[in-house]
Amino acid sequence: MRLFLKNNSLPLVFTVLFLISLLGQSLAGWKLHNDEQLAHDSPTVSYARYLVSSDFGEAVVENWQSEYLQFTCFILATIWLIQRGSNESKKPEDAGLESDAKHLIGRHAQRNSPAWAKLGDWRTTFYSNSLLIVMGLLFFGSWFAQSVTGWTKYNAEQRDHDESTVSWAGYLVRPDFWEKTLQNWQSEFLAVATMAIFTVYLR
């Protein structure tokens, strides 16, 4: 057990921080939501109901999508783009796609490599891009979840104000969707650029 904690301390610590933050977000969001309900003479909701509301769901997944986008972009960009002197970047001479020998795939796979690394067909291609593929799928999945929870919230507000509701496709071109999307994206891109350049000069 002690060895497990020691060998996996990085994700474990961040898992605990994630759960504490999510709990705090849900409690603060619940309180805020019910304060707004009372201000509009509307019924309040239980904590359990708030956890499965579009209000909380959108707040959660709109941040998730931008984090997965950050890693998807970082994985993709760092194949070709470099920052000389940064330990977040490859060396300039290593820019570009890496060889099968370096990835230990196809005929360069080793005895203890995963089965898909050895096959040499589409499954090996999938395996050698699996980090990018899975991160990209999580990005598009959470962005989709943001769009439908945001759509539901948007239409609920439209109904409250006796205004017309919109279709899901209609919501995707509304400023509400793009303001929530881009406010998260800009901070992720700023963070990546900052990390790349700061690590050249700062220790």
Add this chain to the structure above:
Amino acid sequence: MTGTRALFWLYVVLPVAGIVLYAVVGLAHN
């Protein structure tokens, strides 16, 4: 190694569960 593999799958299952949950919530409540 089994514990590390379990952590890996946790981080696959956790976001997928959240995404599916809130996609369903969003679609069901509209």
